[in-house]
Amino acid sequence: MSNLYASKFDEEIALLLEKYSSSSYTRYSDDMSISGDFETYDTCQKIVSDIREILKKYSLKLNNSKIRIVSPKMIKKVTGVNIINGELKPSKKIVNYINNTMYYIDKYGLESHLKKTSKTAFSSEESFKEHLLGKIYFVKSINHRIGSILLEKYYVVFKQ
Numbered sequence: 001m002s003n004l005y006a007s008k009f010d011e012e013i014a015l016l017l018e019k020y021s022s023s024s025y026t027r028y029s030d031d032m033s034i035s036g037d038f039e040t041y042d043t044c045q046k047i048v049s050d051i052r053e054i055l056k057k058y059s060l061k062l063n064n065s066k067i068r069i070v071s072p073k074m075i076k077k078v079t080g081v082n083i084i085n086g087e088l089k090p091s092k093k094i095v096n097y098i099n100n101t102m103y104y105i106d107k108y109g110l111e112s113h114l115k116k117t118s119k120t121a122f123s124s125e126e127s128f129k130e131h132l133l134g135k136i137y138f139v140k141s142i143n144h145r146i147g148s149i150l151l152e153k154y155y156v157v158f159k160q
Helices: 002-017 041-057 092-108 110-116 125-142 144-157
Strands: 023-028 031-036 076-078 081-084 087-090
Touching (some): 002 041, 087 125, 092 144, 110 125
Antiparallel strands (some): 081 087
């Protein structure tokens, strides 16, 4: 539903960014990412200001605490993905979550782990395993090597 609502907004942002060479815009739900070879910090501030005006038309506003203007050499984090020197890497948070989860499942068993961590939102052990596998494939889609290592651990832990 939000994608339908935001499609006009996306079109306006795309038109705005056509003024700037080599820029790109992506949106996942309500998270936006704009990147490009912008000449100055003031240019970036102008883009933020223009986006703020576009959002007003849709009765929306930017969350100031989430606005980041970063230099090309800094690590960029976008929806669980780090961009380091132009290379995509999964966040340490998701990789650590997967590793820690599999460690404790291997040590204490899946049922015990789910009870201990209050993961009762899952309807069954199978649905939790699918959740974990989904996270592993997400990592693998970003970094094949790390994802493959995690997938191998998954199969060892669940003896598949």
